[in-house]
Amino acid sequence: MPRPPLLPFLLLAAALAPAQIRWTHLSSSTSQLPTPAGSHQQTGSLIADLNRDGTNDIVLSFRLHAPALAWFHRTGSTWTQTIIEPAFLPLEAGGAAHDIDRDGDLDIVFGADASAHQLWWWENPAPHFDPAIPWTRRLIKHAPPNQHHDQLFADLLRTGRPQLVFWNQRARALYLAPIPSDPKTTSPWPATAIFSGHTGEGTQRAAAYAEGLDAADVDGDGRLDLLAGNYWLRHTAGTHFEATRIAPTGGRIRAARFRPRSRNAQIVIAPGDGSGPLMLYECNGNPREEACWQGRNLLSQDMIHGHTLDIGDVNNDGHLDIFAAEMAKWTRTPAPADHPEAKSWILFNDGKANFRPEVFTTGPGWHEGRLADLDNDGDLDLLNKPYTWQAPRLDIYLNNGTGPAQRPRKPPRN
Numbered sequence: 001m002p003r004p005p006l007l008p009f010l011l012l013a014a015a016l017a018p019a020q021i022r023w024t025h026l027s028s029s030t031s032q033l034p035t036p037a038g039s040h041q042q043t044g045s046l047i048a049d050l051n052r053d054g055t056n057d058i059v060l061s062f063r064l065h066a067p068a069l070a071w072f073h074r075t076g077s078t079w080t081q082t083i084i085e086p087a088f089l090p091l092e093a094g095g096a097a098h099d100i101d102r103d104g105d106l107d108i109v110f111g112a113d114a115s116a117h118q119l120w121w122w123e124n125p126a127p128h129f130d131p132a133i134p135w136t137r138r139l140i141k142h143a144p145p146n147q148h149h150d151q152l153f154a155d156l157l158r159t160g161r162p163q164l165v166f167w168n169q170r171a172r173a174l175y176l177a178p179i180p181s182d183p184k185t186t187s188p189w190p191a192t193a194i195f196s197g198h199t200g201e202g203t204q205r206a207a208a209y210a211e212g213l214d215a216a217d218v219d220g221d222g223r224l225d226l227l228a229g230n231y232w233l234r235h236t237a238g239t240h241f242e243a244t245r246i247a248p249t250g251g252r253i254r255a256a257r258f259r260p261r262s263r264n265a266q267i268v269i270a271p272g273d274g275s276g277p278l279m280l281y282e283c284n285g286n287p288r289e290e291a292c293w294q295g296r297n298l299l300s301q302d303m304i305h306g307h308t309l310d311i312g313d314v315n316n317d318g319h320l321d322i323f324a325a326e327m328a329k330w331t332r333t334p335a336p337a338d339h340p341e342a343k344s345w346i347l348f349n350d351g352k353a354n355f356r357p358e359v360f361t362t363g364p365g366w367h368e369g370r371l372a373d374l375d376n377d378g379d380l381d382l383l384n385k386p387y388t389w390q391a392p393r394l395d396i397y398l399n400n401g402t403g404p405a406q407r408p409r410k411p412p413r414n
Contacts, residue, residue: 021315023382024398026079029390034081036385036392037070038062040334043113045368045385046095048106050124055376059084060385060394061091061110069110069122069135072394074375077402084108084122084135090115093211093307093368098153098162100183109140111148111166117141119148119166121183139187140177145170147209154215154224156235164189165226169209172196174228176239192239199229200249207251207273216255219287220263227253230269232287245290246281249274252309256320258353266353268298270306270324278303278324278345280353298322298347298355304339305330307387308369312380314346316405322347322355323382328365329389337365337389344369365389374398378405 026032036042044061051057051073058072069085092113100107105126111119119141125133141148147169153162156176164177173196180186199210214227219234226233226241229250233241251272255265258280267281278299283292308325315321325344328337343362347355360382367387374381375398382397399405 022400024401026396026398028392028394033079033394033396034072036060036062036394037081037083038067038392039064040388040391041332042367042385042387042391042393043091043093044095044110045370045383046097046108046110047370047372047374047383048097048108050097050106050108051126051129052105056372056374058374058383058385058394059095059108061093061095062392063090063092063113069108082129082131085137086134089118089120092147092149094148094150094166096151096153096164098164098179100179109151109164109166111141111151112146113149114147114170117144117146119151123184138184140164140189141166141168141191142188149209149211150213152213152215154226156215156224156226156241157239158223158235165194165213165215165228167210167213167228169211172198172210174210174233194226194239194241195228195231195233195243199231200247201229201274205275206249206271209273210250211272212251212253212269214254216265218255218265218267220265227255227267229253232267234288242288244288244293246293247279247295249276251276252307254309254311254322256311258320258349259351267293268309268311268322270309271303272307273305273330275304275306276302278306278309278322280355282353299324299345299357304342308344308366310369310371312371314371314380314399315348316379317351319349319351321349323360323369323371325361325366325369325384327367327387327389328363330387332388334388334391339365342366342389364395375402377402 028035039062041064046059066088067086068089071082090113096109097106105124122135151166155162173193175191177189177191210229218225230247232244252270277297279295281295285292305327310323326342328342344360365386370383379399384395
């Protein structure tokens with residue numbers, strides 16, 4: 001029996017192959033982006049459309065000296081820096097955005113580090129932006145204990161309006177605070193501790209404190225759940241949450257369905273402010289049983305201070321991928337690098353939770369890196385804001401430059 005011609009099969013394979021991504025690198029180190037006006041200790045990063053122009057903006061937080069918050073927004077191909085908070089505040093990693101005062105624009109939240117006990121929100125003045133006028137700052141929390149590393153907004157109580165969730169590391173607790181009916185005159189916000197205890201920190205080379213937050217429907221019941229440290233927290237009633245331990249250690253944590261038909265989400269944990277493996281945890285049974293969660297290492301090496309973890313469809317093939325990266329410097333002076341061979345990886349998903357890791361960079365330090373569409377062309381770009389490595393510094397990697405997102409090509413007709 002004659003063999004079928006090979007050419008149609010080769011054409012089909014080529015047509016189904018994802019397009020090669022060409023990255024355009026912009027950096028403040030080459031004056032393509034504004035040099036961040038804050039100190040060389042760059043703590044938090046936040047992506048949000050603050051001026052409602054349809055394009056994502058960037059907010060960076062700083063400590064050590066003023067200013068505390070800088071906003072980077074794009075007009076055409078030009079990026080502009082505006083100072084949101086010109087005062088000195090010892091801001092910690094994290095940050096969250098939500099329309100707190102219900103006026104149609106996004107306000108922002110950041111918290112103090114281990115030296116202070118405040119958590120603040122800043123009122124967005126849109127549409128009246130004046131670079132000479134700081135945004136109005138208000139208190140959410142103003143009493144000890146100190147340190148607030150990570151915040152998010154999510155409607156975990158199913159009230160129809162998101163609540164603020166924040167870590168308070170020196171309290172060793174996670175708090176939930178509904179937004180007050182009049183947030184401009186309410187201070188502090190009433191908050192309830194919804195979790196306290198050990199989250200795998202301080203073991204082996206893990207971080208000395210709990211960190212990491214995400215919200216996702218873990219068990220497929222249509223309700224948002226909370227992920228924190230190395231735990232899944234399922235809302236049961238009132239402000240009570242049932243906690244299920246997912247992994248022995250915590251850190252940066254994200255959840256997604258890398259297999260679209262999975263009932264239970266898969267959970268990814270990176271070591272954050274410590275070192276260890278990049279792990280994927282899956283449960284094929286009852287996710288409320290700790291023993292059900294089984295992990296596998298996604299890389300052939302441990303991550304060294306892997307304080308960047310994000311999820312998105314990087315190559316537009318319809319499958320969620322993982323971006324993870326290491327810090328080159330975690331000590332507080334600008335130089336030399338603590339980890340000169342710091343790496344970042346894109347882990348491409350085949351749609352069945354099998355991942356193909358590709359090294360994206362070697363050398364640059366990453367801290368709170370983000371996947372987001374930063375040029376409004378429909379694909380995911382990369383934001384890199386190092387902590388102290390060559391800081392103050394800001395880098396953006398544009399996915400295939402600025403242009404229409406490349407979609408998977410259709411196979412040719414026979």
